[in-house]
Amino acid sequence: MAKLITPRSEDYSQWYNDLVYRAGLADQSAVRGCMVIKPHGFALWENMRDILDKMFKDTGHVNAYFPLFVPKSLFEAEEKNAEGFAKECAVVTHYRLKTDPTRPGKLIADPEAKLEEELVVRPTSEAIIWNTYRDWIHSYRDLPILINQWANVVRWEMRTRPFLRTAEFLWQEGHTAHATKAEAMEEALKMHEVYTRFAEDYMAMPVIKGAKSENERFAGADDTFTIEAMMQDGKALQAGTSHYLGQNFAIAFGVKYLTDQNKEEYVYATSWGVSTRLIGALVMTHSDDDGLVLPPKLAPLQVIIVPIPKPTPEIKAVADKLIIELKSKGIRVQYDQDEKNRPGFKFAEYELKGVPVRIGIGARDLEQRVAEVARRDTKEKQSLPIEGLADAVEQLLQDIQSNLFNRALQLRSQNxxxxxxxxxxxxxxxxxxxxxxxxxxxxxxxxxxxxxxxxxxxxxxxxxxxxxxxxxxxxxxxxxxxxxxxxxx
RNA sequence: CGGGGCGUAGCGCAGUCCGGUUAGCGCACCUGGUUUGGGACCAGGGGGUCGAGAGUUCGAAUCCCUCCGCCCCGACCA
The missing domain is CATH 3.30.110.30 (C-terminal domain of ProRS)
Structure with a gap:
């Protein structure tokens, strides 16, 4: 069978592209610069999202949703922010189509339906949110506001790459408002820490925490904190940012509050975000020439049980029992009932998809009450007793998780x-x-x-x-x- | 926007230079059979506006013109 994926050593960036498509993470779409996130890729994102969402809630945040469109006049209010994003904004100019009088069956934007004020498709939501916060904040008693939103944003990039840079992407953006500079700074650093923990504990991706230089700072921020990860080719990937926005947006949108001394003050702000780019980071941190390597904590499927050479009632009985034990430990597991493909094909397929642990069970194993346990990260196989297998697998998943982190850390130290x-x-x-x-x-x-x-x-x-x-x-x-x-x- | 490459079946490609029956191959798909501990094999079968439009010609995937789209590299960027 033909090699499906270009080897990393041959062409790293082609390897990445091949992998994203072959492993079923994404598809190209009919829209330039935009991709379709396929179920396997979206399942990864859902796992990331759920964990992050809990971390945000645990640090006192709540979710809300603000509009996709930003009136141009609001967008331009904070000058540096507007300037920074202006050249990559999609703009809505019309609200209706009509049939083209010169080309039957074709549509054109109706010249009669030009918007009085053009709408910017959000590249980020500070403007629309701070315009809203003005109405919500009057007193120190209204503060802090700790809101996050899960949304899509659009940045019209010249060159795009699946997950790493697409014209539309999914992300979360936290937008908080505080009474004091110290409190806002504390918030920015706290979320920077949350991102660090997520990257290292869940993605098994070591990161360097730091502040951006003025030149690399978010447009409109006084300080940008970043987590930077090293990909396998030695290049850095910015994996998450948290911004201390000072009073820039409060001043631009006139967001003031009365202190307990009845003094009028401008509010201090933060914003922070991570995006579907993390999926690209995950791929480029751990995967190999055979396909995805996923950290168990994020893998949509953690354990696959493959009957060898094909499903039988005897194997299924053993698998069913094992599945109950694994599921009771919260492990995501499936039994492969497919009769069409042979074991070798399935092995390759699950390796491509990045399933951390594969358990092979055949007649020979059943005789000896063992199963073949293979780990994705090292490709090692061992024969383990079925008795107590669930415990061993649970331990193995933890080992894989920490091995991935250590391996990535080692690669980073070496480079x-x-x-x-x-x-x-x-x-x-x-x-x-x-x-x-x-x-x-x-x-x-x-x-x-x-x-x-x-x-x-x-x-x-x-x-x-x-x-x-x-x-x-x-x-x-x-x-x-x-x-x-x-x-x- | 500059430089390069490419559009032929779901995917990967040959055929295009030098026009000529019915457009071909591998993978995938469907049917039947044999297989089955690392991407099985045999036989049969289905699937095509050859990116679009216009032109040259007895005849165009192939030649001319126009347009569209995609990918890679660069400038920009999470």
């Missing part, structure tokens, strides 16, 4: 360097992409010059980076700490 001279910096970026900790003089000019020459950008100023006197890798000017450089997705 992370501390660099003090420009030649070495250039050599790494050109020949063995990875994370580079280097001194930077803090200026935008230097940052842009480095990007120009090497394509590497400052991914973040790590929160835990130590004060350490040094000289800027590019300008030679003094610097007091290292920042994280990498080529980025």
């Amino acid at each position: 992370t360097h501390s660099v003090d001279n420009w030649e070495e910096f250039v050599d790494i970026m050109e020949n063995r992409p990875g994370f580079v900790y280097a001194h930077w003089d803090g200026s935008i000019e230097t940052e842009l010059a480095i990007k120009e020459r090497t394509k590497a950008t400052i991914r973040c100023i790590p929160l835990d980076s130590k004060e350490e006197p040094g000289l800027c890798i590019f300008s030679g000017k003094p610097s007091n700490k290292r920042v994280l450089f990498a080529k980025a997705y």
Whole structure:
């Protein structure tokens, strides 16, 4: 049978594309830049969404929903935000179609039905939300407001890649309002921490926590906190951001409240989001040439039981009992009843889909009361007694989860360097992409010059980076700490 | 928007340069049979406005013109 997936070593980005389509995560759509998220991909997103949603609720947030369309006049209110997103906005100009008088059967936007005010399809919702918050907030007693929304947004990108960058994507966006700067900053950092925990504990994806440089900051934010992950090709992927917005939006939309001293003050804001991009991150962190490798905590299906060579009543009886035990432990498991395909085909198929554990049961196994247990991450197989198998599988799933994290962490360490001279910096970026900790003089000019020459950008100023006197890798000017450089997705 | 590539069955492709019966192959699909511990085999079968439009010609997947779409690389970006 022909190889379905381009090997990573041959062409990493083709490998990624092949995988996304072959594993049934997504399909191309009739709309340029937009994809169809197929059931397997959406199941992953649902698992992510459910876990994140619980984490948000546990930190005091509630969900709401705001409109897809933003009147242009609102959109332009916060200037930096508007400017930052303006060049990638889809705009609704008409509200009706009519048949084309010159081409029968064809439709045109009805020139009589031009909108008086054009509507921007939200690239993010700060504008519409802060316009609403103005009406909701009058007193310190109305604060804080801790709202999240699950939504789609549109950013008209020139070049798109499935999950990593699409014109329309699904995400969540938290928008909070606070009485004080300290409280808003605390919120921004708290959600940054939530994202970190989600990435590391659930996605098994180690991340570097840091602040964005001014140049890379969210348009309209005073501070942007990011989690940056390393993909298998050594490139960085921004996996989630949390913004301290200061009073920028409050001022732009006139959102003021009275303090307990009856003094009028502007509100402080945060916003934070992660998107379906995380699915791309997941794929590029763990998967291999045989297909997806999914962390058990997020895998739509955690255990598949394959009868060998095909279903029999005897195997089914054993499988049914095992399924009851596994399900009672909250494990997502299925028994493959299909008679058409042979075991080898099924093995390949479940590996492609990333199912963490496969249990093979055949007549030989039944005689000895054992089953063949195969783990997706290492491809190791072992024969284990059916007695107590559920416990062993539960343990194995945990092992896989932590092995994936450790493996990713190891890959990151191997490709992370501390660099003090420009030649070495250039050599790494050109020949063995990875994370580079280097001194930077803090200026935008230097940052842009480095990007120009090497394509590497400052991914973040790590929160835990130590004060350490040094000289800027590019300008030679003094610097007091290292920042994280990498080529980025 | 620049540079490259590609549109022929659900998918992957050959055929196009040099026009010529009924447009072909692999995978997938359907039927029957034999198989079955790592992507089975045999036999039979279904499926095509050859991206669209216009043109040249006795005759166009093939030549000319126009248009549309997609993919990759670059600029932009979560």
